[in-house]
Amino acid sequence: MRLRLVRRNNDSWLIKVAVPIASILLAILVGWIFLALSGYEAAETYRRMFYGAFGSAYNISETIVKAIPLALAGLAVSVAFRMKLWNIGAEGQLYMGAFAAGGVVMMLGDWPSILLLPLMMVAGFIAGALWGFIPGVLRALWNVNETITSLLLNYVAIAWVGFWVFGPWKDPNAMGFPLAPRFPEAAYLPVIPGSRVHIGILVAILVAIVLYIVLKYTRWGYEVRVTGESQEAARYAGMDVAKNIILVMLISGGIAGITGMIEVSGITHRLQQDISAGYGYTGIIVAWLARLNPFAILLVAFLFGALLVGGFGVQTYGIPYAIVLMLQGAVLFFLLAGEIMMKNRVIISRED
């Protein structure tokens, strides 16, 4: 038996929507099989996950709380992916952004909110951008593989934050826990009363709009898209590919840095070791599932926020949180396979 692919010409929007949805459903099926084989009640697990994510107004608000960093991280990596730069260092860039925002509070904690919050955001952006700059400049100047360098820098950034919260910035009142001191309230992001949903949601929407406009309507956005299609063509057309690689990595890292700022300012209210539930990695899947479309990223982030909240919820039911990562990986596999089906017809023939 042999599989053969025949290119098809129609690329209807129905398939563009149908494939991601089918991918999610198939991933759920794979999870079902794993759960059943491991002796768990699959139906009950999914019911609880669904309830945990959508069962009440509060649960939905928690899903949004998780969707905010996922959307920002997804937007961050999508910028780089457009140019086929595999920035998988958003997790580390997020940590550096959180570190810088925390540093601003440590130094200027008595400043009023209206100055402090913008400063924290700028610091977060710059720190994340610098962390993205390292793999970017190495790639632009010497063609060093940015996938590996950006990933390895994640471990360095997490250790760096660990150094500060276990060491110089450790809160003496935290009873030995590795936490930096709690921020003054001036450093908190405003929230919707009665929930933990903070103004970061507007930041995410704003970033999505700006990215959409810049990529679609500016000359630079055009350059990024062309370079993503073919570096050769971009060079031939006189575009400065090296400069654009560095710029894109700066922006990608910067947005990831803002994600970190928003998490410490909106959720944890202090710098600590575990700021991120793998947002930088999940953001990659969010971006890919949304086919790099900024608005689709917002929507997909909401779905994945639900997955994260649901996954936390079933831990009390004895289901390991790792199921969330399993489902994420499976979604991505089916999506990749589905994209092929989208572009081709698969013909199964008997002869070899």
Added chain:
Amino acid sequence: MEINGIAALLAVAIVAGTPLLYAAMGEVMAERSGILNLGVEGMMLVGAVSGFMVTIITGNHWIGILAAAGGGAVMAAIHAFITITLKGNQVVSGLALTIFGTGTSGFLGKNYVGMPAVDRFTPIDIPYLCDIPVLGTILFKHDAMVYLSILTAIVLWYILYRTSWGLSIRAVGENPAAADAVGISVSRVRYMATIIGGIMAGLGGAYLSLAYAPTWQESITAGRGWIAVALVIFALWNPLLAVAGSYLFGGVEALTFRIQTAGIHVSPFFLSMLPYLFTILVLVIVTIRRRQEAGVPAALGFPYDREER
């Protein structure tokens, strides 16, 4: 440091480098055939957990090792199907493999976290050779998996450069159209090489859970899969050079232990950064010095489509 201390340090470097060596050698084979697999971390984790669980269940670490190889092979087969049969994006499929492997291993191993290995690899002193001063300590007091890894490196090198099958692998990685024209099945060769890569990564992972640690914990690999991917570039896609590279990286890890036990006051957080920073530094130096794309299999990362010839 006196001579025995240095010998002990080098011995630890070899042990620390062994999981990297298995994984890197496997990735060398896959990349030589033109398939980039960034899922090494995920394959190692699945190998580590399946090796550990099966060892606990059967009480025999050799059966565990077989299970680890099988687990790695299954993971690699997913990547092979997506990238070879379906011609999907190799980078994204590899990332998916890492995420999926991290999740699957955590899910399966949940009830095994922190358990001691009931049966594990223990050092075997090679008679006579282990009595050689200094050299005996460094080279001849290791467990079976260390000796096996060096043997494997030699065998893989021989296959790649001295057999017709190795020639097929290299041909498919350099110029699949030409290989196809002389009757080599590009898909078959790439499947085999990718799955060998998975088996090796599985063994590397199991070395962590059955010899090095020896226990299971979530994400026990701590980025070693990614270091292995970098090592392949450092080793210029040659299994024998991967041996030297792995021990060099193992040496950095051994050195961080040494610094800690020597009571030198450096934050453990900075020490834990060293292997990653060192990897990046080496990657940069190697890439700059190589200048041209020498050594990179020409078709690496590109799916082969007969109709597009």
